[in-house]
Amino acid sequence: MKRRDLIKYLSVAPLVGGVVGAGIPFLSANAAVSTAAKRDLIKELGLRTFINAAGTYTTHTASLMHEDVLEAINGSSTHFIMIGDIQDKVGEKIAALCHAESAMVTAGCWSALVLGTAGVLTGTDLKKIAQLPNLDGFQKTQMIVQKAHNIAYVHAPTNTGIEVVEVETAEDLEKAINEKTAMMWFLNLASNEGKIKHEEWIAIAKKHKIPTMIDIAADIPPVQNLWKFNDLGFDLVCVSGGKAIRGPQSAGILMGKADLIKAARLNAPPFGNNIGRGMKVNKEEILGMYAALDHYMKLDHDKEWKDWEARVAVIETAVKSVAGVTTTVTVPPIANHNPLLNIAWDTTKVKMTSDDLALELRNGSPSIEIMKFSPNSINITVFMLKPGEDKIVAKRVQEELSKAS
Structure with a gap:
């Protein structure tokens, strides 16, 4: 049943309720399906979702598609x-x-x-x-x-x-x-x-x-x-x-x-x-x-790049407030060409490894994925973050580093 037809049907439902109950199971079944809540397979299967501060790795399911991409996919799926x-x-x-x-x-x-x-x-x-x-x-x-x-x-x-x-x-x-x-x-x-x-x-x-x-x-x-x-x-x-x-x-x-x-x-x-x-x-x-x-x-690629730099700055400012933490921003010259934030720490001041930090971020709420770079440093990219997630990443990384210092 099309959405406009469903609306028309529901608008007169009180008048025909007895008829539906008495002898038109087709309408009754379709109305039930159409008005049912959408199935959440992620929740149903117990899958972990996460904030992707790592990058477009295959293991991390790469990137998220734009709305018009999803429209193209959904629109063609019925023909x-x-x-x-x-x-x-x-x-x-x-x-x-x-x-x-x-x-x-x-x-x-x-x-x-x-x-x-x-x-x-x-x-x-x-x-x-x-x-x-x-x-x-x-x-x-x-x-x-x-x-x-x-x-x-x-x-x-x-x-x-x-x-x-x-x-x-x-x-x-x-x-x-x-x-x-x-x-x-x-x-x-x-x-x-x-x-x-x-x-x-x-x-x-x-x-x-x-x-x-x-x-x-x-x-x-x-x-x-x-x-x-x-x-x-x-x-x-x-x-x-x-x-x-x-x-x-x-x-x-x-x-x-x-x-x-x-x-x-x-x-x-x-x-x-x-x-x-x-x-x-x-x-x-x-x-x-x-x-x-x-x-x-x-896209306005200059604007996009400035947005990435601003997100990096949010995270960098937050983590540098922890004693013993240093940061470096570089841009890979060829592949994955976007601002890359390296966060390193003095292990005499921050008592944790990059494995420890990655695990705490992964097991936290919300779950966050980063990339380990060395025993005492991690890499973060921001170009796969949704709006506002840079602030969440900044807060969580700062919290875990502070906790270990």
């Missing part, structure tokens, strides 16, 4: 729409926003990395698509990666069976390129550690006509990163959707050259039992991801 049509339309919008030729919504950044690599390896050859991760008979089977970039995240593209070839210098890179080279992969998080920077990496790749992919999973903000790497000339760009953009945690974005996105989509659902079969993205997530991106790009 059937062909999944390919949604990817087409949403992909066009995302590509336009991010200066790319094409785009698709994926099951997180990891999925974007796998599907993008698969697309590079197979193109639109359906036989090759069905064969992955078995690369028997493939001419191009190698991916070049800088040594400093060859860390855990490389396991995403190697899901396709692609072989990693490690280099350190531009000279190494030139020597490593051969007829088996399918792709060159760049991990933005490690860009300051690698000897070859973005522009040189792209220039060498274009010289040899080799596709490039960059992983910028948690490297937003700044908002400009959403189009910066497309403008630089990377062929594929992979983004997490559920962190600072605040889309569905299980969503991500793959964007770049149209032919590669077309190939990546053929490696993804609903196109058969292929390597991406388990990376299904439902209509609600695709539309929710677009709504989140659209919302994020329209």
